[in-house]
Each structure stands twice: as structure tokens, then as C-alpha cells.
Amino acid sequence: MAGLGYACLLLALGVCAYGIVASVYGVRAGRPEFSDSGRRAVYALAGVLTVAFVVLEVAFLRNDFAFNTVADTSSRTTPLFYRAAAVWSSQEGSLLLWAWLLSLWASGAVFLTRKRMRDVTAYAQAVLLGLAGFFVSLMVFYADPFATTRPAPPEGAGLDPLLRFPTMMIHPPMLYSGYTLCTIPLAFGIGALLARRVDADWIKAIRRFAFAGWLFLGIGILLGARWSYSELGWGGYWGWDAVENASLMPWLTATAFLHSLMIQEKRGMLKVWNVSLVLATGTLAIMGTFLVRSGVLNSIHAFGGATLGVPFVCLIAALIAGSIYLVVSRRDMLRSENKLDSLLSRESIFLINNLVLVGLCFVIFWGTYFPLISEAVTGHESSVGPPWFDRYTVPLALILVLLSGIGPVIAWRRASLANARRNFLVPTAVALGTAAVLLLAGLGHKPFAVTMFCCAAFVFASVGQKFYRGTRARRAMAGEPVPVALLGLVRRNRRRYGGYIVHLGIAVLFIGVAASSSFQHASELQLKPGQSTRVGAYTVRYVRPTASITPKYDRAHTGSTMALGAEVDVTKGGKHVATLNPSQGYYASQEPSQGTVGSLIGGQAVSHVAIDGGVTRDIWSAISPEIEAPALKRIVAAGNRTLGPEQAPVALLYLVRSYLKSPPPANFHFIVSPLVMWIWVGGLIVFIGGLIALWPAPSTIRARVAARARSRAPQRLARV
Amino acid sequence: MAVAVTICALALFAVIVLVVSAPLRQAAARRAGVAGAESDALQAGPWAERERLEVAREVKYREIRDAELDYRTGKLSEDDYRQLDAELRGEALQILDALEAAGVTPTDASGARSRSRRKGRRRRPSSD
Numbered sequence: 107m108a109g110l111g112y113a114c115l116l117l118a119l120g121v122c123a124y125g126i127v128a129s130v131y132g133v134r135a136g137r138p139e140f141s142d143s144g145r146r147a148v149y150a151l152a153g154v155l156t157v158a159f160v161v162l163e164v165a166f167l168r169n170d171f172a173f174n175t176v177a178d179t180s181s182r183t184t185p186l187f188y189r190a191a192a193v194w195s196s197q198e199g200s201l202l203l204w205a206w207l208l209s210l211w212a213s214g215a216v217f218l219t220r221k222r223m224r225d226v227t228a229y230a231q232a233v234l235l236g237l238a239g240f241f242v243s244l245m246v247f248y249a250d251p252f253a254t255t256r257p258a259p260p261e262g263a264g265l266d267p268l269l270r271f272p273t274m275m276i277h278p279p280m281l282y283s284g285y286t287l288c289t290i291p292l293a294f295g296i297g298a299l300l301a302r303r304v305d306a307d308w309i310k311a312i313r314r315f316a317f318a319g320w321l322f323l324g325i326g327i328l329l330g331a332r333w334s335y336s337e338l339g340w341g342g343y344w345g346w347d348a349v350e351n352a353s354l355m356p357w358l359t360a361t362a363f364l365h366s367l368m369i370q371e372k373r374g375m376l377k378v379w380n381v382s383l384v385l386a387t388g389t390l391a392i393m394g395t396f397l398v399r400s401g402v403l404n405s406i407h408a409f410g411g412a413t414l415g416v417p418f419v420c421l422i423a424a425l426i427a428g429s430i431y432l433v434v435s436r437r438d439m440l441r442s443e444n445k446l447d448s449l450l451s452r453e454s455i456f457l458i459n460n461l462v463l464v465g466l467c468f469v470i471f472w473g474t475y476f477p478l479i480s481e482a483v484t485g486h487e488s489s490v491g492p493p494w495f496d497r498y499t500v501p502l503a504l505i506l507v508l509l510s511g512i513g514p515v516i517a518w519r520r521a522s523l524a525n526a527r528r529n530f531l532v533p534t535a536v537a538l539g540t541a542a543v544l545l546l547a548g549l550g551h552k553p554f555a556v557t558m559f560c561c562a563a564f565v566f567a568s569v570g571q572k573f574y575r576g577t578r579a580r581r582a583m584a585g586e587p588v589p590v591a592l593l594g595l596v597r598r599n600r601r602r603y604g605g606y607i608v609h610l611g612i613a614v615l616f617i618g619v620a621a622s623s624s625f626q627h628a629s630e631l632q633l634k635p636g637q638s639t640r641v642g643a644y645t646v647r648y649v650r651p652t653a654s655i656t657p658k659y660d661r662a663h664t665g666s667t668m669a670l671g672a673e674v675d676v677t678k679g680g681k682h683v684a685t686l687n688p689s690q691g692y693y694a695s696q697e698p699s700q701g702t703v704g705s706l707i708g709g710q711a712v713s714h715v716a717i718d719g720g721v722t723r724d725i726w727s728a729i730s731p732e733i734e735a736p737a738l739k740r741i742v743a744a745g746n747r748t749l750g751p752e753q754a755p756v757a758l759l760y761l762v763r764s765y766l767k768s769p770p771p772a773n774f775h776f777i778v779s780p781l782v783m784w785i786w787v788g789g790l791i792v793f794i795g796g797l798i799a800l801w802p803a804p805s806t807i808r809a810r811v812a813a814r815a816r817s818r819a820p821q822r823l824a825r826v
Numbered sequence: 827m828a829v830a831v832t833i834c835a836l837a838l839f840a841v842i843v844l845v846v847s848a849p850l851r852q853a854a855a856r857r858a859g860v861a862g863a864e865s866d867a868l869q870a871g872p873w874a875e876r877e878r879l880e881v882a883r884e885v886k887y888r889e890i891r892d893a894e895l896d897y898r899t900g901k902l903s904e905d906d907y908r909q910l911d912a913e914l915r916g917e918a919l920q921i922l923d924a925l926e927a928a929g930v931t932p933t934d935a936s937g938a939r940s941r942s943r944r945k946g947r948r949r950r951p952s953s954d
Contacts (some may be wrong), residue, residue: 109828113835121842128846139853143846150842157838222877307881371885517901518892519910525903572899579898599895 107161108173111252114158115245118205121151122239126232133228133301141228145216148231151238152209159206162199162251166192172258175199175251181264183665183694191275192265197399197414198251200278204395205241207279208286211315212238215290219311226308229297230290237289237392240421248414267693267712270665271337277329281353284323285391288356290315291363292388292425295381299432304381304439306371313367314800316384319391320360321796327353328789339713339728341628341777343785344619346495351474352394355467359387362463365456365513372518373453374443378433379460381440385429390467393422397474447519450526455516459509462502469498500554504561507616510609511565514572529571536567555624558616565613569606576603596798604799608792615788621781622724628777635672635769642778644683644725649673651731651769652687653762655755666691667706668758669714670731670765672772676718684718688729688774701746702754707733719783726777735770876928879921886918 125147132141162173166189171177179199180192193199212234219227245251291312298308330350331343344350363383369376396418433440446453473495477488515529540563544556573592576599580591596603627642638647652671671689675682693709700708711733718725732738738761745757893914897907 107831109831110834113831114838117835117839117842121846124846137853139849142849146846146848150845153845154838154842303878305878305881306885307878310881310885372889515901517896517906518889522903522906525901525906529901575899576895579895583898602892602895 107165107170108252108254111158111161112250114154114161115242115250115252118151118154118158118209118242119239119246121147121154122235122242125151125235126239129228129232129235133225138224141224141231144228144231144235145220148209148216148235149213151235152206152213155202155206155209155238155242158252159193159202162202163190163193166190169262170258171260171262172254172256173251174253174255177255177259177262179263179265181262181665181694183667184262184265185270185665187272187275188265188270188665191269191278194278194282195265195269196251198245198249198253200282201241201245201249201399202251203279204282204286205238205245207282208234208238208241208289211283211286211290212293215294215312215315219294223297223301223303223307223311225301226294226297226303226311229300230293233293233296234289237293240417244414244417248417261696263696264665264693264709267666267691267710268337270712271333273329273333273336277326277333280322280329281326284319284321284326284353285356285395287315287319287322288360288391289388290319291384292391295384295388296428296432299381299436302436302439304377304436306374309367309370309380312384313364316360316367316387317364317796317800319387320357320364321793321800323353323357323360324789324796325793327357328786332786335726335782336715336717337713339715339730339775341715341726341728341775341779343782346473346490346492348474348478349394349398351470352390352397355470355474356387356390356394358463358467358470359383359390362460362467363387366460369453369456375445375453376457377440377442378437382429382433383460383464385425385433389422389425389429392418392425396422450516450523452513452516452518455509455513459506459513462505462509466499466502466506469502470495503616504554504557507558507561507565507613510612511561511568514606514609515568529568532571533564533567537561537564539563552624555620558620562613562617565609569610572606573603600801601799604795604797604801607795607798609795611788611791611793611795613788614784614791618781618783618785618788622779622785626777626779628775630773630775632771632773634771639774639776641725641776643678644778645677646686646725646727646774646776647675647677648772648774649675649685651766651772652689653765654689655758655762665693666712667694668692668762670729670733670762671714672729672731672774674716674727674774676725684725686716686718686725686727688716688727689714690729690731690733692733701742702749702751703742703745703757706754706758707742721783723778723780724782726775726779728775730773730775731765732770732772737764737768737770876925879925879928883918883921883925886914886921890914890918 125144127144128140128147129144132138132144162175164170165173165176166180167186169176169180169182169189175196175198176192179196180189184192194203212231216227216231216234219230294308294312298304327350330353334345335341335343360383363380366376366380366383370380396415399414399418448454473490477490480486480488511533512530515533516526537560541556541560544550544559549556573595576595577588577592580586580595581588584591584594586594629639629641631639633639633648635648635650638645640646650673652673653669655668669689669691671687674686674688676684676686691712691714692707693712695705695708697705697708711730713728713730716727741757741761741764745754745760749757890911893902893907893910896902897904897911902910
């Protein structure tokens with residue numbers, strides 16, 4: 107089967123090469139049949155890469171260790187659930203996933219635009235095929251997912267235990283979908299510039315793809331944060347890791363673009379800015395992929411020791427140089443058709459919002475790439491940590507949240523001062539009221555958090571006011587009951603009200619971020635059974651040790667050979683709050699020198715975090731037992747000396763008994779963070795709002811709206 | 827096994843060739859069957875212009891609706907709304923005139939089809 111997979115890659119490479127030539131020839135020579143043929147090459151690419159992906163997925167599910175990538179990242183003890191996801195845990199598999207998703211999204215894009223802007227689409231499909239061809243080339247020449255070893259090893263190394271987490275099943279596909287969807291606006295932007303059609307047409311054609319890319323990237327980022335919080339033993343959800351930053355940067359520029367494109371659609375303004383944002387977003391998506399795969403980073407998210415840096419640098423350089431050339435050479439066509447009517451208008455707010463978002467992106471770009479460049483030049487490893495990022499990003503985030511409340515209450519083109527006063531009255535009063543309550547509650551020592559809460563309150567009030575007034579207006583017009591009017595309002599104005607819901611979600615999310623980072627209590631200490639400590643208002647007591655062996659009894663169902671943990675009782679004011687069971691999972695290694703028993707637990711040790719989540723706070727706990735305690739080491743050593751591979755698990759039984767009978771002191775990490783849940787709830791609200799904005803109107807509704815509008819439009823227009 | 831893989835790969839290659847070459851074969855058949863068959867040229871200026879105008883019309887309709895919603899939700903005063911609405915409707919009429927001018931001289935059958943479709947919806951305001 108490996109041969110079929112590799113043949114698919116070769117076919118894909120050929121399809122890409124043909125499709126590029128056919129598309130460009132078709133549009134240059136005015137031969138639409140060649141461009142159509144190029145479009146079909148995109149579909150064929152999707153088909154052939156689907157076959158390749160299925161071949162690899164089947165190899166993982168069947169434990170076919172003849173495939174090098176299966177042997178390196180899976181094993182028989184890896185649960186089926188995670189074996190299916192192990193495909194994208196390797197460099198080779200993730201490249202295939204990237205190319206496959208790109209081919210699927212590209213097929214969707216060229217299919218939906220096949221009857222419009224055919225010249226732009228022809229160039230766009232050439233760009234998309236070029237990008238897909240690049241990734242297929244990497245697989246063919248550098249990282250073949252179908253490379254095999256004969257005879258096949260009897261067992262694989264297993265999936266990295268850190269990746270055995272449910273959201274890891276969907277985090278990479280979401281992130282990659284976001285990245286690949288971001289390349290679709292890039293391709294159409296280049297197509298529009300090449301075809302010299304830089305009006306609102308191409309913006310309209312790719313708006314949904316840009317929005318979908320933004321949404322998927324956002325979900326991917328949030329799932330990654332959730333994984334970091336629930337799986338990695340440090341208790342945080344965002345560490346300003348270079349790979350995290352790499353995914354955030356295109357999300358920020360895409361957010362800016364989604365706002366500024368409305369100005370181009372409505373007013374024919376900001377053409378240079380928009381096309382630059384699109385090109386930057388696509389390029390940043392590729393740069394994000396580069397960071398993970400180039401081997402320049404030593405991150406948990408990166409594929410260490412990778413050697414794909416040079417091809418990626420060449421691609422990025424070509425994208426940047428090509429983008430600059432195209433924008434500069436088409437600058438005459440990119441002139442704005444209109445000017446700002448008023449500084450007090452939604453256009454102005456969007457402009458400021460764009461500057462803040464791009465500023466935020468620049469700060470993150472600098473903090474992420476400068477250490478890498480500095481290291482490349484000076485040879486000294488350097489990095490900037492969270493305090494550096496926080497110094498610049500916190501004030502910008504505050505402005506951003508505030509703007510997301512101001513935007514909805516300002517009208518397009520012009521807003522009079524009297525109207526602005528009336529619209530700002532309630533949100534400002536709510537924000538000031540929130541500030542007064544928080545200051546009276548004694549939270550003045552956390553000015554950034556208090557300011558963020560006030561900004562979020564402003565957003566709630568402004569968005570709430572929009573929904574209230576919109577519903578009231580609809581009731582006045584149609585005489586509908588409130589729920590029907592509200593639903594009708596959102597259904598008829600999905601993009602607008604979906605966007606407002608997204609703003610609401612962002613405000614909720616930032617409340618969670620501000621509260622959890624400013625009012626967190628943490629404690630790292632060693633405890634023996636019976637001992638207790640205080641974490642914030644809570645008392646935590648190490649009640650007794652817990653242990654389990656064999657994957658069957660593994661609480662987290664991650665396939666660990668053995669887990670050692672603790673039962674922890676949490677009380678507040680003498681009342682029982684929760685019982686937590688953090689543990690540490692031990693995984694088998696493929697290192698025979700560790701002995702028959704040692705190799706059963708000699709792999710990576712991973713924290714199985716225990717969390718008592720709630721609306722107001724999370725109590726987070728992790729444990730790191732002393733596996734190197736003399737009594738436990740003696741059992742392992744004795745087992746190694748006397749037991750063969752078949753009997754080795756017996757030693758684990760003794761080890762577990764010893765741990766339960768006389769547990770050594772264990773290192774605990776406890777964190778009490780307020781309002782963490784609201785980060786995930788905010789993300790969910792953003793997701794729902796995004797779906798509403800993205801979802802097309804049902805055809806029946808569209809038809810009804812159209813019929814009603816047809817009957818009214820002549821009279822309405824005749825009033826002019 | 828190797829033979830089966832080779833057969834699968836060849837079959838896949840044949841399918842790709844069939845799929846990708848279909849437009850070329852159809853164009854060749856058209857050229858052979860119908861002398862002087864109309865070509866659906868990619869860079870036909872009038873069609874590009876019409877597409878641009880259709881997008882502009884939809885955007886303008888949306889602007890009219892947005893302005894009305896802004897007025898009804900208190901973001902625009904009545905005077906501002908009247909003035910803005912008049913401006914937008916004037917711009918919409920200009921687009922409709924231009925569209926009418928671009929649409930009266932279709933040069934191929936697909937243009938006629940899309941014109942007839944457009945006729946039914948030309949005054950439809952944009953929806954999400």
C-alpha cells in the first residue's frame with residue numbers, strides 16, 4: 107500500500123504542474139477550456155490526495171509498522187482513538203494533512219467561483235496549485251510519509267503521550283484548515299492583481315473563505331490553549347510560545363481584513379490596505395507552518411530536527427517579493443474611489459481597529475522572530491518571555507476590546523454628535539458603574555484587569571443595546587413578538603448580528619483572561635499523605651496515594667503502562683468542595699538498556715491534570731510522584747535482573763503496592779484561577795457568532811426576501 | 827501486491843486524465859462540430875464589467891438596508907438618514923443604468939441565460 111501512497115504523491119505533483127501551466131496558459135491565451143482543465147486539476151488533486159491520506163490512515167489503524175511514520179508515532183498500545191489522530195503527529199503526516207486540506211478547500215473555492223471572475227479564478231487556481239505542489243514536493247523529496255522499512259519492526263515507538271488528549275484529535279485539522287483557508291484569499295488576491303481586477307468582486311468572492319479561515323484558525327488556537335491548560339503540567343493556557351504566536355498572527359491580520367473589507371465593499375476605499383492584509387495573512391500562515399517544520403524552534407509544538415527550513419524560506423521570500431511587486435506595480439489601480447465622510451463614522455473606527463490589530467501583530471512578530479534572527483546572526487540563543495509580550499499586548503488588547511464595543515453603535519459614513527451621545531450613554535454608564543463596583547470591592551490594585559472588565563461591560567451594553575433596539579424596530583415594523591422579532595433580526599442580518607455576537611464572545615473571553623491571569627493563586631510544594639496547604643481561600647489535603655497499572659485501568663485512557671497519583675481533598679471554610687485525583691502517567695519506551703521492567707515505564711512521564719472547573723473558579727492540580735525513590739528503584743532493579751519480558755508486568759504490581767503502602771513525598775502544583783471557564787465559553791460564543799455570520803441564508807428565506815424586496819424596490823428607488 | 831498497486835495507480839492516472847482533459851475534449855468537439863462556435867473567452871471585457879456592476883449593485887442594496895437599520899436603531903438622525911438614503915439610492919440608480927447598458931448587448935447564449943435570470947432578480951437587495 108505504501109507504493110500506492112507514493113504513486114499518489116507523484117500523480118499529485120504531476121497534476122499540480124499541469125494545472126498551473128493549463129490555468130495560466132488558458133487565461134493568457136484566452137483559451138477558457140485550458141483554464142477549466144486547470145480547475146479540474148484542482149479537483150483531481152483533492153481526489154488523489156484523499157486516496158493518499160486514506161492509505162496512510164489505514165496504515166495507522168492497522169498498525170502497519172512497515173511505514174516508518176507509523177513505527178515512529180504509533181504503537182499497539184496507543185488507543186485506537188489516538189492512533190487515528192497520530193497521522194498528523196509526525197512531520198510527514200502533517201505535511202500530507204496540510205496539502206490534503208488545501209486541496210479540499212481550494213476545490214471548494216474554485217468550484218464556487220467557476221462562473222464568476224474566471225480570469226481571476228484561473229490565476230488563483232494556479233497559485234493554489236503552486237502552494238499545494240510545494241507541499242507535495244516536500245513530501246516527495248524530503249519527508250516521504252510512505253517511506254517503509256523491511257522487515258517491519260514488531261512494535262512502534264507510540265504516540266507522544268502529551269498528544270494523547272481529545273482536543274488533539276481536532277486541534278491540528280482545525281489549525282491547518284485555518285492556515286489553508288487563509289491561502290485562498292491570498293491566491294485570489296494575487297489573481298485579482300494579476301488580472302487587474304481589484305474592485306469589490308474578488309473581495310466578495312473570497313469573503314466567506316477568509317471568514318472560515320479566521321474561524322477555523324480561532325478554534326484551532328483555542329483548542330490548543332485548552333490542551334495546554336488541561337494536559338501540560340504548567341497550568342497555563344497561553345505561554346507566548348513561538349508556535350502559538352505563529353498561529354495568532356495570521357488570525358489578527360485576518361480579523362483586520364474582515365473589518366476593512368467592508369469599507370472596500372461599501373466605499374471602494376482601502377484597496378491597497380486590503381490586498382496587503384490578504385497577502386500578509388496568507389504569507390503569515392505559511393510562515394507559521396515554516397516555524398513548526400523548519401527545525402529552527404525547540405518547542406513542544408515543533409517537529410524537532412526537521413530540515414525543511416531552506417525550501418520554506420525560499421517560498422516565503424518569493425511570496426513577500428511577489429506581493430510587494432504586485433502591489434507596487436498595480437498601485438494606480440488600487441487608488442481609493444472615495445474619502446472618509448466623517449471622522450465620527452464606523453469607517454474611522456474600523457481603521458483604528460485595523461491599526462491596533464496590525465500593531466498587535468507587529469509586536470508579536472517582533473517578539474517571535476527577532477530572537478530567531480538575532481540567534482542566526484550572533485549565534486547566541488535568545489528569547490523574550492511573557493512579561494515582554496504582556497507589556498505591549500495588554501494595552502493594545504484593552505483598546506481592541508473597547509473598539510469592539512464602539513464599532514456597533516457608530517453609523518456608516520457619518521454619525522452626528524447628538525446620536526453618538528445618545529448611543530454611548532448607556533454603554534458608558536454601564537462601564538463606569540462596573541468600574542465603581544470593582545473599585546469599591548477593593549480590586550483597584552489590579553488596574554489592567556479592572557479596565558478590561560469595564561471595557562467588556564461597555565461591549566455587553568453596546569451590543570445588548572443594538573439587539574434591543576433592532577428587535578424593537580422590527581417589532582414596530584412587523585408587530586412580531588419579541589423572540590420572533592429577535593430571531594428575524596438575526597436571520598435577516600446574519601453578517602451584522604453574527605459579528606456582534608463575535609464581539610460579545612471576545613469580551614467574555616478577555617474577562618476570563620484578565621481574571622485568571624490577575625487573580626490567580628498558585629502553590630508548588632512537596633506533601634506527604636495527611637499534609638495540607640492553603641491555595642487562596644482553599645485548603646488542599648493530600649489524602650492518600652492512588653495507583654493503577656495496564657492501559658485498561660488508566661483513568662485518562664491514554665495508554666500509559668502505569669499511573670501513580672494522589673487523592674486530594676479540597677475544602678473552603680471547613681466545607682468540602684471537591685476531590686481531585688491528579689496522577690502521572692508512565693509510558694513504555696523502546697530502549698532495551700532500561701531493562702525488562704524499566705522499559706515498561708521508562709518512556710515519557712506525563713501529568714494527568716485534575717481540574718474542578720466551575721463558573722466562578724477552576725481548581726487545577728498536578729502531581730509529580732518520586733518515581734526515583736529508593737524503594738521503587740530497588741523493585742525495578744530487581745525486576746530487571748530476574749524477570750523476562752513476559753513476567754515483567756508482575757514487577758509493576760509490586761511497585762504499585764509499595765507506592766500505595768509507603769508513598770514517598772510527592773510534588774504538587776495547585777492553582778486556583780477565577781473565571782477560566784469563561785475563556786472557553788467566550789470561545790464558544792465567538793464560534794456561534796462566526797457560524798451565524800458565515801451561514802448562508804436558506805434558499806426559501808432568500809426567495810421570500812427577494813420576492814418581498816422586488817415588490818418594494820422600485821418604489822423605494824423611485825423616491826430619489 | 828506490487829501488481830495490484832501498479833494497477834490501482836494506473837487506474838487513478840486514467841481517471842485523472844479523463845477528468846482533467848474533459849474541457850479540452852469538449853472544446854475540440856465543439857470546434858469540430860460547430861463551425862464558428864461561440865467562445866466563452868476569459869477576458870471578455872463586457873462580462874467582467876457586468877460582474878463588477880452586479881457586485882456593486884448588491885453592495886449598494888446592502889448599504890441602503892444598513893442605513894435603514896442604522897436609522898431605525900437610532901444610530902442616524904432623520905436628517906442624516908434622508909440625506910444618506912438619497913445619496914445611496916442615486917448611486918444605486920447609476921449602477922442599475924450602467925447594468926442596463928452592459929446587459930443589452932449580450933454576445934453569447936450564456937449571457938442571454940444569465941440576463942433572463944437577472945431580469946427576475948435585478949431589483950433584489952442583497953442578503954447575507
